[in-house]
Amino acid sequence: MLNKPEDKNIAILTGEYCRLDDVFELKDKIIELDLGCGKGSFATKLARRYPERMIFAADVMIGRLRKLQKRNDREGISNIYPLRVEAKHLFSMIPDKTLTRLHILCPDPWPKGRHRGNRLLCSDFCAQLHRALKSGGSFHFSTDDVPYHDIVRRVISASRLFEEQNALPADLAEIKSDFEIRWNEQGKKVYHILWTAKANIKYTSAH
Numbered sequence: 001m002l003n004k005p006e007d008k009n010i011a012i013l014t015g016e017y018c019r020l021d022d023v024f025e026l027k028d029k030i031i032e033l034d035l036g037c038g039k040g041s042f043a044t045k046l047a048r049r050y051p052e053r054m055i056f057a058a059d060v061m062i063g064r065l066r067k068l069q070k071r072n073d074r075e076g077i078s079n080i081y082p083l084r085v086e087a088k089h090l091f092s093m094i095p096d097k098t099l100t101r102l103h104i105l106c107p108d109p110w111p112k113g114r115h116r117g118n119r120l121l122c123s124d125f126c127a128q129l130h131r132a133l134k135s136g137g138s139f140h141f142s143t144d145d146v147p148y149h150d151i152v153r154r155v156i157s158a159s160r161l162f163e164e165q166n167a168l169p170a171d172l173a174e175i176k177s178d179f180e181i182r183w184n185e186q187g188k189k190v191y192h193i194l195w196t197a198k199a200n201i202k203y204t205s206a207h
């Protein structure tokens with residue numbers, strides 16, 4: 001992948017390990033992460049609404065991040081931080097209790113059995129999500145795929161790290177991602193779930 005001059009505002013976090021707080025000043029900030037942001041309309045709407053917050057928008061696809069960055073430049077939005085990074089690599093870089101809210105919206109459901117390993121959400125990723133969230137921080141997930149919705153809900157519940165909430169807060173209910181807009185236009189419903197990260201969890205490993 002070749003970097004273009006206009007990529008100067010996209011952090012390319014591949015290859016060697018570093019911590020996110022080596023790259024960005026994270027102290028005392030309200031930080032939200034739109035993981036697998038695609039073209040990133042959701043992140044843009046959040047950033048406009050909360051100009052004092054840091055909104056990270058992460059995706060593996062540089063082309064999508066370029067579209068997001070162009071929109072930021074056009075609209076003069078300066079509190080979105082596009083990250084070109086693979087999700088699991090990113091989570092290995094995020095210090096404990098950093099994120100106030102994490103959004104994983106309409107991720108690819110990979111319905112075929114042989115592709116399931118590509119899913120963003122699986123049981124061994126839950127502890128990483130919990131560790132990166134502040135206590136009481138929110139994990140917001142959406143999908144149009146009912147079987148995937150049910151599996152993610154079961155996996156998160158089985159982890160015992162999160163508390164499921166009854167409804168989305170009003171600000172999130174009002175903002176749709178690009179894929180939610182697309183699915184709605186095709187007459188498909190998108191289901192949202194919000195969990196909060198439980199406090200005082202001791203991580204244990206099986207022997």
Ligand SMILES: C[S@@+](CC[C@H](N)C(=O)[O-])C[C@H]1O[C@@H](n2cnc3c(N)ncnc32)[C@H](O)[C@@H]1O
Nearest residue numbers: 036037038059060061086087105106177178179
């Ligand atoms: C179906 S799109 C959804 C985009 C956006 N969240 C929305 O709702 O409009 C899924 C996005 O996740 C990204 N993605 C898939 N696997 C990823 C991974 N392991 N790490 C980072 N991004 C990933 C894809 O490149 C794609 O842009």
